[in-house]
Amino acid sequence: MGVGIEVEDLNAWYGQTHTLKGINLQIPANSATALIGPSGCGKSTFVRCLNRMHETNPVARAEGTVRVGDVDVYKDASPVEIRRRIGMVFQRPNPFPTMSIYDNVASGLKLNGFRNKRVLDEVVERSLRQAALWDEVKDHLKSKSGASLSGGQQQRLCIARAIAVDPEVLLMDEPASALDPVSTAKIEDLIFQLKDEYTIVIVTHNMQQAARVAEKTGFFLSGHLVEFDSTHKIFTNPSDKRTEDYITGRFG
Amino acid sequence: MRIRFHQSLDELKEKLLVMAGMAEQAIQRSIEAYRTRDLEICELVFKSEPAINRLEREIDQAALDLLAMEQPMAIDLRFILSVIRINADLERVGDQAVNIAVRVREMGAYSNVDLPVDIPRAASLASAMVRKALQAFIEGDAELARSVLAMDDEVDAMNDAAFTALSALIKRQPELTPQALNALIISRNLERVGDHATNVAEDVIFWVRGADVRHKGSVAS
Numbered sequence: 303m304g305v306g307i308e309v310e311d312l313n314a315w316y317g318q319t320h321t322l323k324g325i326n327l328q329i330p331a332n333s334a335t336a337l338i339g340p341s342g343c344g345k346s347t348f349v350r351c352l353n354r355m356h357e358t359n360p361v362a363r364a365e366g367t368v369r370v371g372d373v374d375v376y377k378d379a380s381p382v383e384i385r386r387r388i389g390m391v392f393q394r395p396n397p398f399p400t401m402s403i404y405d406n407v408a409s410g411l412k413l414n415g416f417r418n419k420r421v422l423d424e425v426v427e428r429s430l431r432q433a434a435l436w437d438e439v440k441d442h443l444k445s446k447s448g449a450s451l452s453g454g455q456q457q458r459l460c461i462a463r464a465i466a467v468d469p470e471v472l473l474m475d476e477p478a479s480a481l482d483p484v485s486t487a488k489i490e491d492l493i494f495q496l497k498d499e500y501t502i503v504i505v506t507h508n509m510q511q512a513a514r515v516a517e518k519t520g521f522f523l524s525g526h527l528v529e530f531d532s533t534h535k536i537f538t539n540p541s542d543k544r545t546e547d548y549i550t551g552r553f554g
Numbered sequence: 555m556r557i558r559f560h561q562s563l564d565e566l567k568e569k570l571l572v573m574a575g576m577a578e579q580a581i582q583r584s585i586e587a588y589r590t591r592d593l594e595i596c597e598l599v600f601k602s603e604p605a606i607n608r609l610e611r612e613i614d615q616a617a618l619d620l621l622a623m624e625q626p627m628a629i630d631l632r633f634i635l636s637v638i639r640i641n642a643d644l645e646r647v648g649d650q651a652v653n654i655a656v657r658v659r660e661m662g663a664y665s666n667v668d669l670p671v672d673i674p675r676a677a678s679l680a681s682a683m684v685r686k687a688l689q690a691f692i693e694g695d696a697e698l699a700r701s702v703l704a705m706d707d708e709v710d711a712m713n714d715a716a717f718t719a720l721s722a723l724i725k726r727q728p729e730l731t732p733q734a735l736n737a738l739i740i741s742r743n744l745e746r747v748g749d750h751a752t753n754v755a756e757d758v759i760f761w762v763r764g765a766d767v768r769h770k771g772s773v774a775s
Contacts, residue, residue: 537628539764540628549628550629
């Protein structure tokens with residue numbers, strides 16, 4: 303099941319550049335939350351701070367508190383453990399190209415030491431079903447590589463790979479921006495279904511997509527979280543003029 | 555910046571203002587026709603209706619195109635929804651003008667008698683509501699729009715008074731029934747014009763504030 307995320311006074315830097323400035327927000331469990339804002343506003347940095355990906359860059363650092371469920375991300379667990387709890391899907395699908403479909407999905411579990419074939423079979427099937435890909439690939443799980451799939455299928459494969467390790471949170475950084483409209487619709491339907499099981503945070507430049515899939519939306523600008531409210535409120539009657547100007551295309 | 559889109563919104567607003575001008579002129583002409591019993595003015599009202607209907611369709615199509623192609627958000631989305639609703643109300647104002655002109659033409663067949671109803675006063679109040687609501691739309695002024703809502707009760711009360719007075723007249727002098735009935739229908743048409751002006755004002759408040767105040771709702775923000 304998904305868990306809630308609490309962020310308190312989160313700041314992040316790349317070298318001398320202060321990219322996130324005192325972010326405070328609470329993301330409810332088992333919901334989809336969209337983060338919007340112009341390029342360079344800090345929304346991707348923010349999600350990378352949630353699963354400690356930000357610190358993989360040697361000149362990057364972060365300060366503040368991020369709690370995922372009961373776990374203080376920066377105090378209570380290792381980055382490896384955090385990334386098991388918090389899966390991530392990126393803009394460009396990145397399946398392991400030479401691995402079979404099956405091995406792509408099972409890779410996380412195998413890395414964590416799982417070897418039981420029956421368990422692996424079950425998890426692979428369940429994950430592919432949850433990612434709405436099972437019916438399309440079930441007949442060639444081990445004979446075809448991840449790279450042989452279409453872009454939309456590859457992205458669903460990456461989602462299956464992310465959920466195979468049973469995370470509590472799924473971070474999605476522009477998950478559909480490289481996909482055609484049909485594949486995009488499948489990913490959006492998937493997000494809708496997956497939030498029953500996981501807490502989803504999605505970064506998107508596509509405001510209609512945010513409006514379609516998310517219950518809550520946050521608007522970032524110049525490293526600040528300008529507004530965080532129900533998606534309905536943000537897209538019909540935002541409280542802050544800067545939010546309104548951005549979503550109506552008056553700047554950005 | 556979505557410059558072209560925002561230019562299209564300005565063009566939509568201008569089109570609606572043309573529609574507003576035509577509807578307002580139609581209602582004023584119909585009242586002038588009542589006052590003077592001038593059938594030529596009635597004809598002008600009848601002739602203006604197809605143009606109003608044509609413009610209604612044109613505005614709806616332009617609004618629909620913007621919704622489909624620009625996927626507007628927030629205040630822009632509210633603006634377009636308001637334009638669609640106001641457009642329908644203005645077309646109905648045009649219809650009320652035609653209804654009044656039809657009644658005036660009917661009345662021309664009977665002798666001109668003094669009726670216990672002040673149609674010109676009700677008309678000037680209903681017209682003032684329309685004008686004020688449109689002014690609120692032009693200026694995006696929610697406060698001005700709210701002042702229109704308060705005027706509606708007065709127009710309603712005048713219509714109620716007309717009903718009472720004209721019903722009594724019909725009982726007292728049944729031979730005046732045709733004139734009284736026509737005046738009653740005109741009074742009712744003016745009351746409907748007031749309702750349409752109220753709708754326009756409510757739509758302005760929705761556009762500007764994002765608050766739904768229809769059906770005596772409260773202003774939420």
